[in-house]
Amino acid sequence: MTSTGRDERTHVPPPRGPRDDGPALLAEVLPAAAETAETFEDPADARLFPEEEALIAKAVDKRRREFTTARHCARQALARLGLPPAPLVHGERGAPTWPAGVVGSMTHCDGYRAAAVARRADLASLGIDAEPHGPLPEGVYESVTLPAERRHLGGLAALRPDVHWDRLLFSAKESVYKTWFPLTGAWLDFEEAHLEFEAASGGAARGTFAARLLVSRDDPEGRALTGFQGRWLVRDGLVVTAIAYPPAA
């Protein structure tokens, strides 16, 4: 805790604010320590390293394009950290490998690809996720939510019926997993995190969320990993969620 009583581990840092060179969704949900890049298109000049190419040699065109563009974004974000292009292959359970001293996350969905990176000295882990802003497919909601979350989302839906809260919760849980996994190397089930959302006042569909972890693990710095704080945004037909997990003070 700080002298102000604020717990620095659970404080949500202020977002960086819009960039002037891109769609700027991620920059609104991540702190300035994270460098981001995102695109609504697949650039023709995006290239892969041979070891990345090997990973998608047999992939269909859709998978090839999302994989390639997300890495294009990641290299743009790495360049903003002052780092040279590097191959980003898969480690354990599909988690991307990042250059030494770097943490990061990638996401892709129809019409959007993005990456965020930070120096490990500034963030211990980060997770991003984007989803189309529409209802989850039939039957998915029950399998990814806890009963308490369904009651919570019911209340939020009454206040903000314009937000697909089911999709937002799903995206936030994907961000939780992408933040959690590099810290623990462990699987996390959908029912092992309890999420609560807050919506900002005013017209924009955006806010924060808190993920309470229902399993106990320590992070690599030996801190008990109890939960994460994140931000969410709905815009341009997308739900975007992000978590920036700070290093030990």
Ligand SMILES: CC(C)(COP(=O)(O)OP(=O)(O)OC[C@H]1O[C@@H](n2cnc3c(N)ncnc32)[C@H](O)[C@@H]1OP(=O)(O)O)[C@@H](O)C(=O)NCCC(=O)NCCS
């Ligand atoms: C791995 C997973 C999180 C990816 O999310 P998604 O919405 O399907 O897909 P996205 O496009 O947003 O993200 C895909 C990227 O996630 C990253 N990723 C994959 N596995 C990962 C892992 N174990 N840890 C961190 N990042 C991972 C990869 O960079 C991948 O892109 P790439 O294959 O091109 O490198 C998801 O498929 C999954 O397995 N979820 C189950 C676990 C979970 O979410 N539990 C909930 C806990 S509350």
